[in-house]
Amino acid sequence: MNRRVTWCLALAAVLGLPALASAQAKPFEFALYSPIQVRNPDDEIQVLRLSLIYGRNESVKGLDVGLVARNTGGVSKGLQYALVGIVDG
Known part of the structure; x- marks a missing residue:
């Protein structure tokens, strides 16, 4: 049982490292029209x-x-499906 707890803690630490590296990044966004967005x-x-x-x-x-x-700055990476895509920086 002790070994299982150790493995769970190690897995949680490894999976949590990317979240710590980008603490200000949010996982999702849902927007109707800016500023009416999550x-x-x-x-x-x-x-x-x-x-x-x-x-x-x-x-x-x-x-x-x-x-x-619309992306107003920073580095954007990934796939975008949009009728119009605007990147300001």
Whole structure:
């Protein structure tokens, strides 16, 4: 039983390291129209952003889906499906 607890703690530490490295990045964003969105427009999104009409964030790393997607700075990496994609920096 003690060995199982040790393995669980080690696994939790390894899986938690990326979250510590990017503490300000949020895992998801859902936006109807900026500023009507779940996260602050100045936040970085790390996994998924869904924008029904217009979504605006600092950067997106992962999947970005929407009609109009805008990134205002930072480094964006991943796949973007949007009718219009705007990158300011």
